[in-house]
Amino acid sequence: MNEPDPEQDVPPEVHTVCPLCGGGGMIADPKQAIIGGEPRTVDNGRACGHCATDGHFPGIVPPV
Numbered sequence: 001m002n003e004p005d006p007e008q009d010v011p012p013e014v015h016t017v018c019p020l021c022g023g024g025g026m027i028a029d030p031k032q033a034i035i036g037g038e039p040r041t042v043d044n045g046r047a048c049g050h051c052a053t054d055g056h057f058p059g060i061v062p063p064v
C-alpha cells in the first residue's frame with residue numbers, strides 16, 4: 001500500500017526510448033545484393049514501424 005507507483009509520478013515530458021530501434025527511429029535491414037557482379041551486404045536501414053521513426057514514446061511504456 002505504501003509503495004509509490006512509478007507510473008503515477010511521471011512528468012509529461014518523460015519519454016520511453018523505443019526498444020526496437022533504440023531511439024534512432026531506423027532499424028538495421030541488411031540484405032544480400034549483387035553490386036557490380038559481387039555479392040555484398042547492403043544495409044540501408046528502414047523506418048522503425050514500432051515508433052514511426054520517432055525513436056521514443058511519450059510517457060512510460062513497459063516493454064511487451
Ligand SMILES: [Zn+2]
Pocket residue numbers: 018019020021022023025026048049050051052053054055056
Ligand atoms: Zn523505434
